[in-house]
Amino acid sequence: MSDDDLYQAVILDHDRAPRNLGPLPAASHHATIDNPLCGDVVTIHARVDHGVVRELAFEARGCALSRAAASIVTTLVRDRSLDDARALAAAFERFVHAPPDAALPDDLGELRAFAGVRRARSRRVCATLAFRALVRALDGAV
Amino acid sequence: MPRAPARYAADVASTPIDRGGDALAPITTPAPGAPSPWRNDFPALDALVHGKRLAYLDSASTSLKPRAVIDAVVRVFTEQAGNVHRGVHALSEAATEAFDAARDDIARFIGGAPDEIIFTSGTTAAINLVAHSWGRTHLGPGDAIVVTELEHHANLVPWQVLCAERGAELRVAPIDDRGQLDLGALDRLLDRTPDRRVKLVAVSQLSNVLGTLAPISEITARAHAAGAIVLVDGAQAIAHLPVDVAALGCDFYVFSAHKLLAPTGTGVLWGRRSLLADLPPWQTGGEMVAAVDYDRARLREPPYRFEAGTPNIAGVIGLGAAVRYLAALDRRAALRHEARLHARLRDALAAEDRVRVLGDPQAAVVAFTVAGAHPHDVATLVDRDGVAIRSGHHCAEPLHKRLGIAASARASLALYNDDADIDALLAGLHRVRQVLR
Numbered sequence: 001m002s003d004d005d006l007y008q009a010v011i012l013d014h015d016r017a018p019r020n021l022g023p024l025p026a027a028s029h030h031a032t033i034d035n036p037l038c039g040d041v042v043t044i045h046a047r048v049d050h051g052v053v054r055e056l057a058f059e060a061r062g063c064a065l066s067r068a069a070a071s072i073v074t075t076l077v078r079d080r081s082l083d084d085a086r087a088l089a090a091a092f093e094r095f096v097h098a099p100p101d102a103a104l105p106d107d108l109g110e111l112r113a114f115a116g117v118r119r120a121r122s123r124r125v126c127a128t129l130a131f132r133a134l135v136r137a138l139d140g141a142v
Numbered sequence: 143m144p145r146a147p148a149r150y151a152a153d154v155a156s157t158p159i160d161r162g163g164d165a166l167a168p169i170t171t172p173a174p175g176a177p178s179p180w181r182n183d184f185p186a187l188d189a190l191v192h193g194k195r196l197a198y199l200d201s202a203s204t205s206l207k208p209r210a211v212i213d214a215v216v217r218v219f220t221e222q223a224g225n226v227h228r229g230v231h232a233l234s235e236a237a238t239e240a241f242d243a244a245r246d247d248i249a250r251f252i253g254g255a256p257d258e259i260i261f262t263s264g265t266t267a268a269i270n271l272v273a274h275s276w277g278r279t280h281l282g283p284g285d286a287i288v289v290t291e292l293e294h295h296a297n298l299v300p301w302q303v304l305c306a307e308r309g310a311e312l313r314v315a316p317i318d319d320r321g322q323l324d325l326g327a328l329d330r331l332l333d334r335t336p337d338r339r340v341k342l343v344a345v346s347q348l349s350n351v352l353g354t355l356a357p358i359s360e361i362t363a364r365a366h367a368a369g370a371i372v373l374v375d376g377a378q379a380i381a382h383l384p385v386d387v388a389a390l391g392c393d394f395y396v397f398s399a400h401k402l403l404a405p406t407g408t409g410v411l412w413g414r415r416s417l418l419a420d421l422p423p424w425q426t427g428g429e430m431v432a433a434v435d436y437d438r439a440r441l442r443e444p445p446y447r448f449e450a451g452t453p454n455i456a457g458v459i460g461l462g463a464a465v466r467y468l469a470a471l472d473r474r475a476a477l478r479h480e481a482r483l484h485a486r487l488r489d490a491l492a493a494e495d496r497v498r499v500l501g502d503p504q505a506a507v508v509a510f511t512v513a514g515a516h517p518h519d520v521a522t523l524v525d526r527d528g529v530a531i532r533s534g535h536h537c538a539e540p541l542h543k544r545l546g547i548a549a550s551a552r553a554s555l556a557l558y559n560d561d562a563d564i565d566a567l568l569a570g571l572h573r574v575r576q577v578l579r
Contacts, residue, residue, distance in 0.1 A: 006522055007577050016579070039535055039548050040516075061548060063516035064578060123522060 006065065006116035006123065014068035014110075019075050024057035031137035035062060035129055042070050044133040046077075053077050053085050056134075063126050065117070070130035072110045082138055089131040096124045171475040171482075178560040180476065183208040183467075187558060194528025197563035202350055202378060202507050202554030203532050204400045207460075211404055214240075214463035218456040226455055227429065237455055244462025245445075251465040252395065253386035254412045260445040261453050264409035265377040266296040268396035269344075271411055271448060272373055273300040274424040276394075281341055283309035288331050288343045288370070290315045290323055291544050292352055295537045297344050297375040311338055315345075317544075321352035321501030325360060332368035340370045347379035347390075351538045351552065353484075353503030355379075362391035371417070377401055381556065382480060382506040384473070387412055399457055403556075404464040408457030411448070418444040425450040476557040480506065483555050487564050491553070494571055500550055509536070509552040512571065515578040517551040523577060524570030531567065 024045035032043040040062030047055040056074035060067045077085045092111055095104070100118045114127045172179055181187055184206045187196055198206060218240070224233030226241045242256075249256045262268040281287070287301045291314055305312040315328045323345070332340050343365040345356050362372045371393040376385060380397040387395045394417075399408035413421075423430055423441060427450040433440040441447045468476075488508050492499045496513040503509070512520050521533035532552040535542045542548060553567055 007519075012577065039539060039542075063518040065519070120522065123518065126518065 006120060008113040008116070010072075010110050010113035011064065011068040014071035015064040018058075018067055018071040020057045020071065022057055022059065024055060026055065027057070029137040029140060031133045031140060033129055033133040033136060035066065035125055040066055040126075040129070042066055042129045042133050044070070044073070044130060044137050046134065046137050048082065048138070051082055053080055053082065053138075058130060058133075060130075062129070065114070065123055065126035066129045069111070069114065069127050070133075072113075073130040073134060076109050076111065077134065085138060086135060089135050092131050093128060096127050170472060171478040172560070174482065174486075175561050177562065178479065178558050180208075180471065181558045181560065183210070184558045185209055185212065191528040191530070192526050195562070195566070197527075197529040197559075197566035199553040199555065199559065199563055199567060200530045200532050201381070201556035201559075202401070202536075202552065204406065205381060205403050205556050206558060207403055207405070208464070208467050210467045211460045211463045215405060215456045215460045218459050222455075222459070225452055228452075237459075240459045240462070241453070241455055244458050247462045247465050247469075248410060249412075251385075251469065252380075252410075252412060253388050254395075255415065257443070257445055258412050258415050258418065260411040260413065260418075260448045261458050262396075262409040262411055263407055263454065264398040264400070265375060265396050266300075266409075268394075268409050268411035269296055269373070269375070270300050271424045272394055272396075272413075273304045275421045275448070276342075276417070277304040277308065279420075279422060281305075281308045281310050284338055286311040286313055286338045286340045288313045288315055288328070288340055288365075290345050290356070291317045292321060292349045292354070292538065292541045293344070293346055294350055294375065294377065295539070296377070297346060297373075298540065301342075301344055310341075313340070317352075317354075319501070321349060321354035321503070323356050323361070325357070325364070328361065329364060332364060332370065340365070340368055342373060343370050344373045344375065346375040346377070347385075348376075348382060348505055348507070349501075349538075349541075350378045350507060351509045351536050351541055351550065352501035353488075353505055353507035353509070353554075354501055355383075355504050358390045358392060362393075366391070378506060382477070384477070393417055399461040399464065402461065402464055403467065404461035405454075405457045408454045408461055410461075413444070415444070418448075421448075423447050423450065427451050429453075471557075480555055480557055480559075483559055483561070483564065484508070486561070487553060487555065487567075490564060490568060494568065496575060497571065500545060506556075507552060507554045509550040511547060511550050512574060512578075515574050517549045519578055520551045520571070520574050523574045524567060527566055527570040527573065529563075529566050529570045 026047045027045035028048050029046045043059040045057045046053050058070040058074055060070050096117050104112045117124045117127045186206045222236040222240050224237045226238045245256045245259050249259045313331045316324050365372045373394040374392040376395050376397040381402045393414045395412040397410055400406040430447050430450045431439045432442045488503050491497050491510050498511050500509040517533035521531050534549050
């Protein structure tokens with residue numbers, strides 16, 4: 001399987017066995033975002049403590065890509081500062097909109113499995129939905 | 143679940159088709175398994191997709207265009223490059239002649255008269271034209287409009303907005319689980335007077351999701367008896383049924399060129415002459431006026447009153463070429479071919495593991511879900527095998543909610559499809575089940 005395939009093993013694994021799926025009773029921040037393409041919905045819950053995202057969880061009704069992205073985001077952002085979390089979200093946006101042959105940034109971890117959406121314009125929103133929900137959740141905080 | 147009567151096949155077999163005096167040797171319905179004899183007319187099907195033969199099963203979104211239409215559009219920009227109805231020079235004359243001929247041929251194609259054919263930018267614009275022009279002069283507080291549960295957003299939202307503006311009520315006629323309109327419920331909605339009077343029934347002839355056919359003649363009879371007029375959304379039906387507006391008995395019939403083998407950006411509103419005569423324009427400007435002073439303008443007769451501005455000349459001429467293409471082939475054979483493929487597609491999908499077919503489709507369209515696989519994932523995975531299907535809510539979000547789902551996958555047919563396309567979809571779905579377990 002090449003890097004350009006959309007359904008990488010990492011993505012399928014997170015889709016089948018999502019991490020941090022469900023509500024988060026201790027959460028201080030929440031945001032829900034729709035996929036305008038099909039009405040799919042991702043909700044991100046986060047517990048922020050002294051400027052650091054300590055815990056995350058997600059709920060989603062959507063495709064394998066949006067579910068896997070949300071699952072990975074909840075693992076990747078844990079214990080990062082708000083600034084770090086936002087920077088990571090921005091880096092992922094740049095990554096999915098980059099030319100298909102651009103180098104893969106290391107700091108994106110498992111999200112690098114989404115390289116295939118760079119050749120699948122209509123599916124980019126599926127990949128970015130979770131991060132957009134997270135940023136909206138963090139913005140709603142203070 | 144009992145199957146709906148095979149009205150589609152019966153309609154096709156019993157409706158005479160005007161062959162338009164074709165000089166071509168007739169192509170009869172191809173045998174099961176044989177390639178579509180019309181496939182080679184569509185250059186888009188020559189392309190390889192991800193290195194695979196293209197199985198285009200998304201004609202309900204937009205149809206492919208035959209060489210005859212592409213050539214006609216190229217001719218507009220090479221030999222008929224003038225504006226229409228505006229000049230006396232040779233290019234303008236050539237464009238006007240081709241444009242007016244298209245209107246005549248399109249009228250003949252649906253059994254209407256040329257002055258009842260109004261060109262718009264598509265089905266959506268045609269419905270909006272009626273909502274603005276008819277709605278603002280005929281609908282008021284105390285009135286109601288009836289739509290059905292399976293309408294496309296284009297045949298729902300304009301009526302929502304109109305009813306809200308005019309203080310009228312929007313009523314939704316229910317469908318049963320097979321996707322058939324509940325005529326008894328329609329009667330009750332039409333009947334709920336005298337507190338409110340239903341003025342218009344707006345209904346799709348062929349559902350773009352469920353592939354079900356509405357009994358238009360029965361609906362128009364009931365609506366007319368209740369004093370309401372009927373608008374038929376023919377966006378899907380026009381390419382898959384012989385349409386005769388007189389036989390349907392409707393008052394408005396709308397469709398898009400791009401689902402009927404012609405370019406995007408062009409559509410048709412057919413309106414009963416007696417209705418159009420009294421309607422005000424929606425948009426105003428050039429072309430639609432007979433005489434203009436600084437303080438007033440005298441409007442032209444229909445259809446021009448409703449066609450402000452330079453029209454989509456290439457689109458209209460392309461649509462004319464499309465209906466001529468269809469008139470010149472044995473359309474009954476083509477429709478029988480489609481009907482056989484549709485029955486196979488529906489039954490094959492229903493028999494697939496983890497696949498559920500929505501409703502009881504009768505023509506052209508089969509929407510389905512795959513357990514454990516989101517429709518977008520299904521569509522993306524089969525695309526890798528060269529299979530083009532639609533995923534999402536197909537601009538019918540309320541219907542999907544009514545069915546208890548967010549989205550579906552949809553395969554849809556046209557005369558250029560054949561069994562190889564269905565085989566490719568079934569193989570693709572096998573791979574979907576392997577990848578998304």
